[in-house]
Amino acid sequence: MESNKELRTIELLNEKFGDQILQTESPYGMLTLSLKAEKIIEIIQFLYSNEETQFQYLTTLCGIHFPDQNQISVMYQLHNLPANQRIRLKIFLPIENPSTPTLTGIFAAANWLERETFDFYGVIFTGHPNLKRILNVDDMLIFPMRKEYPLEDQRREDKNDALFGR
Amino acid sequence: MQDINTISSKIQEEEKQYSYLNLGPTHPATHGIFQNVLKMDGEVIIDAEPTIGYIHRAFEKLAERRPFYQITPITDRMNYCSSPINNIGWHMTVEKLIGAEIPKRVQYLRVIIMELARITDHLVCNAVIGVDTGALTGFVYLFQQREDVYEIYEEICGARLTTNLGRIGGFERDFTPKAWAKINKFITEFPAVLKEFEKLLSRNRIFMDRTINVGGITAERALNYSFSGPNLRAAGVDYDVRVMNPYSSYEDFDFTIPLGTNGDVYDRFMVRQEEMWQSLSIIKQAIAKLPEGPFHATVPDFYLPPKEDVYNNMEALIYHFKIVMGETDVPKGEVYHTVEGGNGELGFYLISDGGRTPFRLHLRRPCFIYYQAYPEMIKGSMLSDAILTMSSMNVIAGELDA
Amino acid sequence: METVALNDVKVVNAPEGIQGAGFFATSLDKVVGLARSNSIWPLPFATSCCGIEFMATMGAHYDLARFGSERLSFSPRQADLLMVMGTIAKKMGPVLRQVYEQMAEPRWVLSVGACASSGGIFDTYSVLQGIDRVIPVDVYVPGCPPRPEQIIDGILKIQHLIQNESLRRRDSPEYKALLNSYGIE
Numbered sequence: 001m002e003s004n005k006e007l008r009t010i011e012l013l014n015e016k017f018g019d020q021i022l023q024t025e026s027p028y029g030m031l032t033l034s035l036k037a038e039k040i041i042e043i044i045q046f047l048y049s050n051e052e053t054q055f056q057y058l059t060t061l062c063g064i065h066f067p068d069q070n071q072i073s074v075m076y077q078l079h080n081l082p083a084n085q086r087i088r089l090k091i092f093l094p095i096e097n098p099s100t101p102t103l104t105g106i107f108a109a110a111n112w113l114e115r116e117t118f119d120f121y122g123v124i125f126t127g128h129p130n131l132k133r134i135l136n137v138d139d140m141l142i143f144p145m146r147k148e149y150p151l152e153d154q155r156r157e158d159k160n161d162a163l164f165g166r
Numbered sequence: 167m168q169d170i171n172t173i174s175s176k177i178q179e180e181e182k183q184y185s186y187l188n189l190g191p192t193h194p195a196t197h198g199i200f201q202n203v204l205k206m207d208g209e210v211i212i213d214a215e216p217t218i219g220y221i222h223r224a225f226e227k228l229a230e231r232r233p234f235y236q237i238t239p240i241t242d243r244m245n246y247c248s249s250p251i252n253n254i255g256w257h258m259t260v261e262k263l264i265g266a267e268i269p270k271r272v273q274y275l276r277v278i279i280m281e282l283a284r285i286t287d288h289l290v291c292n293a294v295i296g297v298d299t300g301a302l303t304g305f306v307y308l309f310q311q312r313e314d315v316y317e318i319y320e321e322i323c324g325a326r327l328t329t330n331l332g333r334i335g336g337f338e339r340d341f342t343p344k345a346w347a348k349i350n351k352f353i354t355e356f357p358a359v360l361k362e363f364e365k366l367l368s369r370n371r372i373f374m375d376r377t378i379n380v381g382g383i384t385a386e387r388a389l390n391y392s393f394s395g396p397n398l399r400a401a402g403v404d405y406d407v408r409v410m411n412p413y414s415s416y417e418d419f420d421f422t423i424p425l426g427t428n429g430d431v432y433d434r435f436m437v438r439q440e441e442m443w444q445s446l447s448i449i450k451q452a453i454a455k456l457p458e459g460p461f462h463a464t465v466p467d468f469y470l471p472p473k474e475d476v477y478n479n480m481e482a483l484i485y486h487f488k489i490v491m492g493e494t495d496v497p498k499g500e501v502y503h504t505v506e507g508g509n510g511e512l513g514f515y516l517i518s519d520g521g522r523t524p525f526r527l528h529l530r531r532p533c534f535i536y537y538q539a540y541p542e543m544i545k546g547s548m549l550s551d552a553i554l555t556m557s558s559m560n561v562i563a564g565e566l567d568a
Numbered sequence: 569m570e571t572v573a574l575n576d577v578k579v580v581n582a583p584e585g586i587q588g589a590g591f592f593a594t595s596l597d598k599v600v601g602l603a604r605s606n607s608i609w610p611l612p613f614a615t616s617c618c619g620i621e622f623m624a625t626m627g628a629h630y631d632l633a634r635f636g637s638e639r640l641s642f643s644p645r646q647a648d649l650l651m652v653m654g655t656i657a658k659k660m661g662p663v664l665r666q667v668y669e670q671m672a673e674p675r676w677v678l679s680v681g682a683c684a685s686s687g688g689i690f691d692t693y694s695v696l697q698g699i700d701r702v703i704p705v706d707v708y709v710p711g712c713p714p715r716p717e718q719i720i721d722g723i724l725k726i727q728h729l730i731q732n733e734s735l736r737r738r739d740s741p742e743y744k745a746l747l748n749s750y751g752i753e
Contacts, residue, residue, distance in 0.1 A: 028262060028501045058392050059504075060513060060535075062528040075515070075528075077502065081389075081403075084410055088502070109392035112538045120226070135219040135567055136694060137659050144227060144693055151227050153693045158686070191663050192613060194642040199615050199660065220660045221615050224692040239689065246617040290620075309627040316624075327713055328617055564616050567657075 005085055006031045009053050017043055030086055037091040040076075041101045044089070047078060048106055055080045055087060058107040061114065063121035065095075067147045072098045072121050093123065102128040120145035184212060187549070191220050197294055198563030202540075202552075209548050214541040218534075222567040229527040233492030234260050235334055235468065237527070242328040244531065245565045248287035248508040250279045250319070250331045255505035257334050258413060259514040263501045264334075264465065271459035272336040273415040274452045278349070279322070279331065280414075280505075281445040281452075285356075286315050287508030288396075288438040288445075291560040295435050296367060298557045299376050304363050311359055314352050321345035335469040336462030353449060364439055374432060381543050381555030382430035391539040394532050395510025397559055400437045401429030407506040418455070419448050431558040438560075467494045492522050509533050509560055533565040580606055597735055604648070604674070605730035606636040608723075611647035613667065615654030618681035621713040622653050630716035635723055644670040649726060650703075655683035656696045668703045669752060673738045676730065677705045678722050682712045704746055 009031070010024060020043065023034040035043065047055040055078035064073045069092075076089045093100060102125040103110035114125045115134040122143035125131055133140065142149055152159070189202040199220040205213040225244070229237050241256045242249040254276050261268060289308045296304040316326040322345055323331040323338075332338070341349075367373045383393075388401040398405055406423050408416040424440035426433025462469055466485050475482035488494050498520045504513040513530030536559065544552040583602060585594030614622055625632050626640075641647040644667045656664055668677070679699055682688035685708040687697035699705060706729060709722035737743055747753070 027499050030502060032500070057389060059511070060515065060528065060530040062515065062526075064517065064526050077515070081405055081410075086502075107392065108387075108390045109535050109538065112534065116534075133219075135222040137219075144224070149693075151224070151231050151693065152691050153697070156697050158697060159691060191660065192642075192667060220657055220663070221655055222657050222659065222694045223655055223690045224694050228690070228692055243617055246620060306628050309624060310629060313624065313627070313629045326715065327621055 005083060006087075009047075009085075009087065012050065012053060013043065013046075016046060030088055032088040032090065034090045034092070037093055037100055040089065040091050041103065041106070044076065044078070044103065045106055047087070053080060053085075054082060055085075057081050058103070058109050058113075059086070061103070061110060061117065063117040063123055063145070064090075065121060065146050066092075070095045072123060072146075074100060074117065074123060076103070098122060099124040099126060101126050104128060119143070122146070182207070189552075197557060198561055198566065200537075200561070200563060200566060204549070204552070206549070211544050211547055211549065211552055214544055214552075216537065216540060218537070218566050220567070221563050225529060225568040226527055229524055231523060233494075233522050234496065234524070235489075236492070237524070239328070239330050241529075242330055243564050244529065244568055245287070245508055245512070245533070245562050246328060247290045247562060248283035249327065249329045250283040251287075251505060251507050252512065253329060253331045254280055254414075255503065255507070255512055256514055257332055258505065259501060259503040259516050260334050260468070261463070261465075262503050263499055263516060263518060264468070264497060266335055266463050266465045268336065268414075268463050269459045269461075270415065270457045272461060272463065274456050275337060275341065275461070276332070276414050277416065277419070278449050278452045281448050282315055282318065282349075282352075284506075284508055285442050285445050286312050287560070288442050291508075291558070292363070292435060292438055294557050295377075295431070295554070296363075298554050299373055301367060301373070304366055307359060308363060311352075311356055314348070314355070318345060318348045318352060321348060333462065333469055335465040336460070338462075338470075340461040349449075349453070353446060353453075357446065360439075360442060368436065368439065376550075377431040377435060377554065377558075379428070380431045380547065380551045381558065382428050382433075383539060383543050384429065387539070387542070388429060391536060393510070393536045393539070395507065396434060396437045396441060397429075397536055398510065399423060400426035400433035402427055405511075407504050407511050411504060413503075413505060419451050421448050431554050434558045494522070496520060496522070504530070507532060509562070509565065510536070529568055531565045531568055533561050534568070537561055537566060598731075600735060601731040601733060605727040608635075608637050608649050608726070608730070609639055609641045609647050610637050610649040610651050610678075611641055611644055611667070611671075613650060613652045613654075613664065615652075615656065615660070616683070618653035618684070618713045621716060622651070622680065622719065625716040625719045630720060632720065632723065635720070635727065637723065644668070645672065647671060648674070649676050649678060651678045651680055652684045652699050653680040655681075655688065655690060656699050657694050658696050659694075661696050661702050664699060665702050665752075674730075674733070676707075676726055677703060678707050678709065678726055679705045680709045680711075680719055680722065681714060682710055685710060688712060702750065703752075704750060 020036045020039050021033055025032050047053050057079040059077040059079050061076045071092045072095055073090050073092045079086050102114060112134060114128055117123050118131055119133045119136055120143060184205050184207055187204045187206055189204060191199050191201045201217040203215045204211050225240050228240055238253050238256055241252040244252050289312055293305040293308040319329050320326060321342060323329050383401055385401045385403050388398050402425055404423050404425055421444045424437045426437050470489055471482040471485055476486045496518050498518055500517040502513060502515045504511050510532030512532060515528040516524055517526040519525040544555055583594050583598035585592055612622055650668060679685045684699050687695050707722050707725045709718055711718050
């Protein structure tokens, strides 16, 4: 069940961006909102600047691939340090063109986190100062964390897949 | 009409060329594998471009292939200087997902192990700050103390460094009397060594000249870069996950959070030093207040039953089979759990779809997030200061790349 | 406290040879092997967890300096033994190869840990499944991470190899064929 502060946050968001909220839930005690992808930066800016919801700490952001719905979701997790409140925002992008504006204008920490999401899932963050691969080799052609790509390197010859049940 | 002096200085300005220095992936002073290309004007750094990924081992993709308790060995290898914290953090995430109730004794024992691990992590960082300023003796003395902690880990879980410690639900066996003897010996002998190390460096004129006002960052910029852990506390913000979102009975213990003022190398060194003293005090409190009770929770789906039951009881046999084959049922859901690692807020974001392996595991690695601030922190400083800034941030390559 | 007499300390024995008043005659192989094996200058190429166990091996408890490796060299031009400790990712492979090529003959390679020997537990797209994909290796030390005693055992085996190596090995056709198979001239 959401606490008073969380209900107030949902209320404030409903006033200004009510049409963007797709779903509200609180799995394991963390308020999670699924939103439409168009105005996500304004929503986060609102949560950042509003005095009642001072979500001024970016905990993490990551990508999630849902192969059944052909969508890549980007999950943002914010933290309001003075009031000790956390919130999770998720947007869903179509897999043919996963593109969303960058968060680096508000949080400097989003720089490498968005590069990592691009490296793993291929999400294009428009306006990012330096969107290139960060963890994998620069000339890699695929986005490895997507579910259709295998974990192992298929060209290795020293490991016998038959013995490992693969 | 400009005079000859302004014209000649303009010409000099235009002809000045910056040099590029590659602080390459293999370098004795960068403790870890990451590369920085520094644009330098003589000895002063103008800009830096970091490149990481030289030890990318695809943990997040590997976790999608493995059942839950097989992920513990890979969490070990993130921040390998304090692996028990990673292990216990992961186990607590799964326990939160399945809704397990952990007995008090297990929580206190976990606190003892996590604080020991935090001490070892800060020992490495402070010893390495000493080495980078040229003080090699401290390193040798502190690493001897790490050997004592390794012996404690060996008594409890069998391994020295990458511990794979504990189980989902608690521990595999209670601490033996030999383990208690080693822990008590450690907490009696360690304070003297730490005091000796502290006296060597903390009021040392040379050390202070090299580290004060070097590599500093303000609290606002640190929060914008999502710093956490000792680096953030050295900048003056008291955010500690143990206090803000207490887990594993940390609210029962009485400890203070040391804070710095200007976030420079000296503040980080002193914050880590003081945190080691606080960890020692927490361990003593936990030993004094340790309750009796079982050393594991009742989660038959994840915790291997004792062998006598497996041979005599049908139910235990089936559980044993299911656990070892990785066919246990897990509830669906998404959970985020965070612990205070050696470097800050270590978070595990787990989405389970009911299958035997996670659907998505995202590791919130503190090193990865705060290393982004490195170019800003060294802009305008000298090369040796840049080396010292990097080692005081305690960047561990395993956690950076995962 | 126990006292150690001077003749309790083990020192390296002299090789077989003919001894006389003021002279000692033996083959050059043996003398050079003796000198090289007991004064190795290692290059610690430490990438991950095995690197921390190496730091423990260099520490006071398991002292590696007793075996002659007192001076670590971080420059490949001045090193004899390349100790690769930790996981080598595919991004790091070319760097490792460049470091190996810069070393002067005679050079030896010690692969410490499961990740350097065969990829270890990381059978993934981004990890090189063993450094012998890119450079020739002399001794493998398995373990994850290996205990310091195991690392010292690996060094002792390297010392044994160095002691018994023929002086002409580096010019022999077999060695050249080995390097050619890796594409190293």
